[in-house]
Amino acid sequence: MNEFDLIKTYFAPLATSPDAFGLEDDVASLNPPDGRQLIITTDSLVEGVHFLSEDPLETVAQKLLRVNISDVLAKGGTPWAAVLSLTWPSGRDVRQISSFADGLKADLEHWGISLMGGDTTSTPGPLMLGFTLLAHCPQTGPIRRAGAKQGDDIWVTGTIGDGYLGLKAARGELSLSRPEDVALLAWRYRVPEIPDLSIADLISNVAHASADVSDGLVADIDHIAKASNFQAVIALDDVPFSSAAKLCLEEKKVGRLELITKGDDYQTVFTAPPEAKAAILRASLQHGLDITKIGKIQSGQGVLLQRSNGATIPIRSEGWKHF
Ligand SMILES: Nc1ncnc2c1ncn2[C@@H]1O[C@H](COP(=O)(O)OP(=O)(O)OP(=O)(O)O)[C@@H](O)[C@H]1O
Ligand SMILES: Cc1ncc(C[n+]2csc(CCOP(=O)(O)O)c2C)c(N)n1
Ligand SMILES: [Mg+2]
Ligand SMILES: [Mg+2]
Numbered sequence: 001m002n003e004f005d006l007i008k009t010y011f012a013p014l015a016t017s018p019d020a021f022g023l024e025d026d027v028a029s030l031n032p033p034d035g036r037q038l039i040i041t042t043d044s045l046v047e048g049v050h051f052l053s054e055d056p057l058e059t060v061a062q063k064l065l066r067v068n069i070s071d072v073l074a075k076g077g078t079p080w081a082a083v084l085s086l087t088w089p090s091g092r093d094v095r096q097i098s099s100f101a102d103g104l105k106a107d108l109e110h111w112g113i114s115l116m117g118g119d120t121t122s123t124p125g126p127l128m129l130g131f132t133l134l135a136h137c138p139q140t141g142p143i144r145r146a147g148a149k150q151g152d153d154i155w156v157t158g159t160i161g162d163g164y165l166g167l168k169a170a171r172g173e174l175s176l177s178r179p180e181d182v183a184l185l186a187w188r189y190r191v192p193e194i195p196d197l198s199i200a201d202l203i204s205n206v207a208h209a210s211a212d213v214s215d216g217l218v219a220d221i222d223h224i225a226k227a228s229n230f231q232a233v234i235a236l237d238d239v240p241f242s243s244a245a246k247l248c249l250e251e252k253k254v255g256r257l258e259l260i261t262k263g264d265d266y267q268t269v270f271t272a273p274p275e276a277k278a279a280i281l282r283a284s285l286q287h288g289l290d291i292t293k294i295g296k297i298q299s300g301q302g303v304l305l306q307r308s309n310g311a312t313i314p315i316r317s318e319g320w321k322h323f
């Protein structure tokens with residue numbers, strides 16, 4: 001199958017918007033929906049850096065979408081259209097593109113995203129995937145990292161640390177008294193859990209500042225603190241962990257500090273004024289969103305960690321850095 005057959009067979013069916021011209025032209029066109037503002041983000045995945053060579057490509061495709069969708073949701077945006085850049089290793093069986101396309105289709109459909117175009121190349125190096133996601137948000141614009149106010153509560157969706165533990169699990173470096181939890185964690189690494197679409201409206205309606213967690217909970221809260229020129233206090237006892245992560249803590253396979261600093265979570269962390277609490281809990285109940293209050297914004301700089309005895313200590317974590 002040559003490059004053009006491949007695009008026609010696997011990617012053209014994912015171009016559901018007529019403005020993608022069936023992936024048979026030099027460009028696609030876009031008009032944001034009436035009354036909405038266009039937002040754009042891009043994140044790449046590289047074999048051996050973001051996923052393991054032996055990971056099924058169906059899950060790699062889902063991870064590729066989710067690491068991008070998490071940025072958009074955290075800004076109060078609705079995912080809409082996307083561009084895919086595929087750099088295929090010359091030594092990898094091209095038939096694997098079929099599983100990649102299956103994973104892509106599942107998540108594109110789930111999130112209502114049309115593929116608008118892309119690029120296909122080969123390389124003597126590792127598999128590299130670039131994904132650019134276009135989305136729309138209210139005319140008031142995306143919720144920024146800057147904007148947190150003194151007295152805001154800090155909230156986080158889902159649970160923290162499964163991606164980090166899942167990498168150990170996927171590498172065969174984790175054993176637990178419940179082996180099914182090892183398998184579950186490896187799955188979480190390959191297909192990160194991200195909040196439901198309903199988080200976008202909640203963020204738009206109540207958040208002063210917001211970001212997704214990718215580099216690490218502490219580092220990403222620090223981004224908000226820095227951009228907003230305030231200090232964040234995280235109550236360590238309140239950070240939500242999955243039952244598998246709790247088992248890892250009980251069986252001393254990991255420490256809580258590792259879980260909150262290592263990243264690969266893709267949940268949303270946001271700040272909101274205390275009076276928004278009722279609306280947040282209502283949305284959480286109404287949409288089945290899992291949202292936990294984990295801290296406060298106050299005057300000062302950086303991030304403090306509040307221990308069980310109430311004492312606060314500064315915590316510095318740069319999070320994941322490529323160089
Ligand atoms: N090579 C680049 N060229 C232009 N802008 C870039 C480049 N790399 C990053 N940026 C921009 O820098 C800012 C921060 O990017 P970063 O990738 O750290 O954010 P993120 O996607 O939220 O985090 P993560 O990559 O860990 O998911 C964004 O505005 C991003 O568009
Ligand atoms: C094989 C393997 N080793 C390490 C990690 C951990 N990791 C890689 S990049 C990243 C931050 C987000 O990426 P970026 O900043 O590029 O968007 C994290 C936490 C992984 N996922 N897979
Ligand atoms: Mg990025
Ligand atoms: Mg990102």
Ligand SMILES: [Mg+2]
Nearest residue numbers: 071211212214
């Ligand atoms: Mg981000």
